[in-house]
Amino acid sequence: MDPSELRYLEDNDTPTMKTIKGATSGLAAGTIWGTVVATWYDVPRVERNVALPGLVRTLKVMGYYGLTFAAIGGVYIGVEQMVQKYRMKRDFVNGAVGGFVAGATVLGFKGKSISTALSAGAALAVTSSLIDFGGQTTRIDVGKEYYPYKTEKRPSTS
Template sequence: MDPRKHMRTEDGGTIIMKSMEGATHFLVPGILWGLLDAEQMNSPGLIRTLKITGRRGLLCAATGGLYVGAWQLLEKYRMKRDIINEVGSGFVVGAAFTGLMNRSISMGITGGITFATAVVFIDRLISPR
C-alpha cells in the first residue's frame, strides 16, 4: 500500500488545505457576527469595532479550521466516513476552546461533549440519513 495515496483526501486536497478552506469558510460569518456584536454594544470608535470584528472572525476561523482538520485526520486514519468522525472532531473543538477559555480540564471535557452533541444534532437535522 502506497503511503502517498493516503496523504490526500477523497476529493483531492491535503488535510492542511482542507483545514485552511474550513477556516476561510468560517471567517466570513465570524466577521459578520463581530460587526453585529459591535453594533449592539454601541462601540464608539472604528478601532474598537475592528477589534471586536477581528476577534470574532478569528475565533470562528480557528473553530472551522480545527473542526475540519480533526475531521480529515480522523477520516484519514480510520479510513471511514461516519458519525464517529463528527463526534471526535466536535469533541476536539469544544474541548479545546472551552478548556482554553476557562482554563479548566473539567470544563473542557464538558464543552467537548456539548459541542460534539450539537454537531451531531445539527448534522442529522440538516441531512437525515
C-alpha cells in the same frame, strides 16, 4: 497541455484544502458575527469628531470573533479529516471527535477551565453528531458534471 485537462490537476478535496476552507469560512462568519456583536454591545456610539476609538474597538471585536471562529473551523475540519483517514470510515463519529476537540481546545483555552473545555467540547460534539446523523447537507450529488467553459472549439475567422 489542453485547457480542458487542467481541471484534473486541481485537487480541492484534500484534507489540507478542506481545513483551509473550514478556517476561512469560520473567519468570514466570525467577522460578520463580531460586527453584529460590536453594534449591539461592546462599542460606544461614535461621536462627531472622535470616530477613531469606536472604529478601533469595532475592529478588535470583529477580529476576536473572526479568529475564534476560524480556529474552531480549522481545528474541527482538520481533526475530522485525520480521524476519517485513521478509521477509514466516513460517519458521524468523525465529526463528533472533531467537534469535541475543537470545542475543548479553542473554547476551553479561552475559558481557562477544564469544566468549560469539557462542556464546550461536548456541546460541539453533540451538535455535530446530530447534524451528521440527521443527514443534513448543503449539496446533493446528482451525478452531473458542469463545465465552466465551452468544450467545442470556436470557428476560425480567417
